[in-house]
Amino acid sequence: MIDHLVVLLVVLPILGAAVPPLASLRYDRVGWAIAAVTTVVHAALAGLLAWSVWTDGVVRYAVGGFAAPYGIELVADGLTVLLVVLIGAVSLGVLAYARHAGPHRNSFYSQFLLLVAGLSGMTVTGDVFNLYVFLEITGLAAYGLVASGRGARSAVAALKYLVVGTIGASLYLLGVGYALAATGTLNMADLSRKLAEVGYDSTLVLTAFGLIVAGLTVKVALFPLHTWQPDAYADSPDSVSAFISALVSTVSAYALARVLFSVFTVDFLEAVPVARWALVGVACVSIVAGSVLAVAQSDVQRMLAYSSVSQFGLVIAGFAVATPLAVVGATVHLVGHAVMKGGLFAVTGIIERETGATTVRGYAGMGGRVPVAAGVFTVLALAMVGVPPAVGFAGKWQIVLGAVNAGVWPVVVVLLASTLLTLAYFARVGERLYFAEPTIAAETTPATDGGESVSTGMIAVVVVAAVLAVGLTAAVPAVEQLLDITVFELITQ
Amino acid sequence: MTLDLITTHYNYYATVLLLGIGLYTVIESRNLVKKVIGLNIFQTGIFLFFVTLAFRTGGSPPVISEGAGPYVSPLPHVLILTAIVVGVSLTAVALALIVRIYSEYGTLNEDNLERLYHD
Numbered sequence: 001m002i003d004h005l006v007v008l009l010v011v012l013p014i015l016g017a018a019v020p021p022l023a024s025l026r027y028d029r030v031g032w033a034i035a036a037v038t039t040v041v042h043a044a045l046a047g048l049l050a051w052s053v054w055t056d057g058v059v060r061y062a063v064g065g066f067a068a069p070y071g072i073e074l075v076a077d078g079l080t081v082l083l084v085v086l087i088g089a090v091s092l093g094v095l096a097y098a099r100h101a102g103p104h105r106n107s108f109y110s111q112f113l114l115l116v117a118g119l120s121g122m123t124v125t126g127d128v129f130n131l132y133v134f135l136e137i138t139g140l141a142a143y144g145l146v147a148s149g150r151g152a153r154s155a156v157a158a159l160k161y162l163v164v165g166t167i168g169a170s171l172y173l174l175g176v177g178y179a180l181a182a183t184g185t186l187n188m189a190d191l192s193r194k195l196a197e198v199g200y201d202s203t204l205v206l207t208a209f210g211l212i213v214a215g216l217t218v219k220v221a222l223f224p225l226h227t228w229q230p231d232a233y234a235d236s237p238d239s240v241s242a243f244i245s246a247l248v249s250t251v252s253a254y255a256l257a258r259v260l261f262s263v264f265t266v267d268f269l270e271a272v273p274v275a276r277w278a279l280v281g282v283a284c285v286s287i288v289a290g291s292v293l294a295v296a297q298s299d300v301q302r303m304l305a306y307s308s309v310s311q312f313g314l315v316i317a318g319f320a321v322a323t324p325l326a327v328v329g330a331t332v333h334l335v336g337h338a339v340m341k342g343g344l345f346a347v348t349g350i351i352e353r354e355t356g357a358t359t360v361r362g363y364a365g366m367g368g369r370v371p372v373a374a375g376v377f378t379v380l381a382l383a384m385v386g387v388p389p390a391v392g393f394a395g396k397w398q399i400v401l402g403a404v405n406a407g408v409w410p411v412v413v414v415l416l417a418s419t420l421l422t423l424a425y426f427a428r429v430g431e432r433l434y435f436a437e438p439t440i441a442a443e444t445t446p447a448t449d450g451g452e453s454v455s456t457g458m459i460a461v462v463v464v465a466a467v468l469a470v471g472l473t474a475a476v477p478a479v480e481q482l483l484d485i486t487v488f489e490l491i492t493q
Numbered sequence: 494m495t496l497d498l499i500t501t502h503y504n505y506y507a508t509v510l511l512l513g514i515g516l517y518t519v520i521e522s523r524n525l526v527k528k529v530i531g532l533n534i535f536q537t538g539i540f541l542f543f544v545t546l547a548f549r550t551g552g553s554p555p556v557i558s559e560g561a562g563p564y565v566s567p568l569p570h571v572l573i574l575t576a577i578v579v580g581v582s583l584t585a586v587a588l589a590l591i592v593r594i595y596s597e598y599g600t601l602n603e604d605n606l607e608r609l610y611h612d
Binding site for chain 2: 147155158167174
């Protein structure tokens, strides 16, 4: 059992996803319970895997007993288990939120578990083609989840997401084709060796790099490939926007880091400076453009979505700098952003349920009416800006230090400027929350189908997110140690 | 020389053509169903690219028998089988979404949809 931990992380949610549709032949609304059981076991497995990597080092698993490079290999190293634990924790949190917030249909929870399976698969795979398959599983589940909102707007958002996401994944697949043509292998470790033998200046290798990175940046939603994201986040149900904003782009950014460090390696970035500078350039443009677009939004959820474009620019910039310090910073910010952004989307859902406010204007004076939610929003917003001791500060600080040490000055300048812009769009909301006259009268609470509109579970989830956003800073040395297990070997060799 | 390039590399030209037509249809067509068709053409281009990669002149099908070989590489075929399945599921999801959009807004045209969307 313990030997098969890695593969169980993927298989368990897939099996779990098959149960709700069968159960709905007899029972309504058992989806949540099934998802809860599966997710708890999944999170426990993730914890166990993290423990075994922490104590014994990298775990390699040959699927079906066929040894790599001919068989499919699953690999769990320090960076992987960090993401796996994040997936486990966030899906538990989102389930606690969805218990009351819904959607309640059984099919919803089936898709939820498929998304967990896809994300886990993307993190543990050691094979570039398998990464494509899990990318598409994640995509398919995410399109379905976005469309699970009541209105037809969510269907339009999901279709837009599907078209752009499919083009991205297809470009990735084309890039894999070029890598296969150059080397004849798909295993990541094997590819990194054979790509070096083929020569980094080979046209095939360069084309493969361009297409793979372009495909993944669509999924990460860097500017100008972010167009699917605001609609997908703002028009889906609150549970879904919290879930996908916390995980889908995050795991895609992880996949990009995996491709950079495990497949193309830092040697490639050294040998082909134009590749590194292109990546730094895209990331910097994304940081600035995302922040500026966020400042221009009047709808709070759309503002948060554009903020993601900017924050992922930061993460990718950190990975592109590719010194150990910057990579630790980028990883911390990746995980921290997942907690903060997921929490922010969850708390905007709560504020909307309690007061009906969705716009920056509508948030005026709500600080007194929903004190807990407004407090959580403020804490998470400040963490996102990067006020110490929050995790947002720890990540940005290390990315800046790494960029200074490596002499990548554009990143330093852009990062400092974007912090000011982040402050600008969050301060605007904070100022409205506490110091402005309400624009929505107290009587106009939105219609609820009887009973409380917000449950204790939903409040608990956002409070935990706020506490984590501050407390995770203490875990930074542990992250460093985890990355020490493999990633630094790849970077500093 | 030029003729030689065309006669030996026509698969690659077809790939480029399919990719171009597909991407153009996705971007330019206002009709949602046609966009999905464009997506399929784009993916077909990629499938053709992989299958072409596997081919070698004089190669026999990858079934071991006496005196056979050299073989055509079986790996890309298997990959594309998987990718085709993914493509079919994507098309199914896309068409389901389009059915829902049509029943709600009564149009498949992107421009009309945009107008209805902002009211």
